[in-house]
Amino acid sequence: MLRVQNLTKRFGHVTAISNVSANIRKGRVTALLGDNGAGKSTLVKMICGTYKPTQGSVWVNGKQVHMDSARDALALGITAVYQDLALVDQRNVIHNISLGNIPTKWGGLVVDRKKMRETAENALSYMKAKLPSLDIPVSSMSGGQRQAVAIARACASGGQLVIMDEPTAALGIREQRMVLDVVHDLRAHGTSVLIISHNLDHVFEVADDLLILRGGRVVAEVERNAVSHDEVVRLILAGQPRDADLEEEVAA
Ligand SMILES: Nc1ncnc2c1ncn2[C@@H]1O[C@H](COP(=O)(O)OP(=O)(O)OP(=O)(O)O)[C@@H](O)[C@H]1O
Ligand SMILES: [Mg+2]
Structure with missing residues (x-):
């Protein structure tokens, strides 16, 4: 579905991503x-x-794409849910879900509030979220509820790839469960999901494929079933000094 080819990103002298090539497959997590x-x-x-990118290319469905903004990505069916959620606090759930894509009528002159409410209701029913009300500002909601709104917005965009950067960090157990259920739901609907998480239990539950980076390079691109929990930990950490090595250094 999406391929990155020899992607590099430098910030001044720091190379954050170095010559990364990888695939995100359709309908998989x-x-x-x-x-x-x-x-x-x-x-x-x-x-x-x-x-x-400083160098390299991104391909969607076999075509090279150039994205200059989140709007460009959205047009390609790619949406992202970040840890720092970028919701508009003073606005209610309905408004936040349509953010950046507000439906209008009469040739764009008037906001189509009915459509906006329908969009929100569809998105939230799809992800089984329980929110106190769609009409209150999101500033009055818990972290998990806000996360639910952000994810619903990603779902509402009807994209082919939803990206989540640490969606379960800082959430309660019930709310974490909800996010994982959403990931399962998205896959069941044929949507690809790219999820970043430090929680390997979550990863092993939802992921089909693993892409492991170290120092900005790919160290493994494998199916989840092909590796053990311990091997994944080793791949994430390999090359870093083990405690024993450090102790030797301290002793010497
Ligand atoms: N805007 C930036 N300017 C300069 N350096 C940056 C910038 N963003 C990231 N970096 C550097 O690039 C490297 C990779 O950062 P990145 O945020 O992608 O890591 P990460 O894998 O998401 O880490 P974490 O698990 O802590 O979120 C780090 O060394 C970081 O300091
Ligand atoms: Mg990060």
Whole structure:
């Protein structure tokens, strides 16, 4: 569905992503793994139009694409849900779900409120979310409820790829469950999901494919069933000094 080819991103002297090639397959859940600073968020931002690659290319359904903004990505069916959610606090759920894509009528002169409410209701029923009301500002909601709104917005865009950067971090157990259920639902509807998570239990539950980065490079691109939990941990950490090595250094 999506391919990145020899992608590199430099920030001044820092190379965050170095010559990364990988595939995100249609209708599958790909987990993007790696330790802090491995380059996960940077890679994702090049796939959803936030960053322009320093080098390399992005391909969607076999065609090379150039994205200059999240809007360009959206037009290609790619949406992202970030940890810092970018909801408009003062607005209600309905408005937030249509954010950036407000339906209008009468040749664009008037906001189509009926359609906007329908869109919100469809998106939320699809993800089984329980929110107190669609008509209250999201500023009065919990972190999990806000996350639900952000994910519903991604679903409402009807995209072919939904990207989630640490969607379950900072959520309660019930809310984490809800997010994982949404991932299952998205896949059941044929949508590809790219999910970043440090929680390997979550990853092993939802992911079909694993893409593991270290120091901005791909160290593994494997099916989840082909590797054990321990092997994944080793791949994420390999090349970093083990505690035993450090102790030797300290002793010497
Ligand atoms: N805007 C930026 N300017 C300069 N350096 C950056 C920028 N964004 C990321 N980096 C650097 O690029 C590297 C990769 O960062 P990135 O945020 O992609 O890591 P990550 O895998 O998402 O980490 P985490 O798990 O902590 O979220 C880090 O060394 C980081 O300091
Ligand atoms: Mg990150």
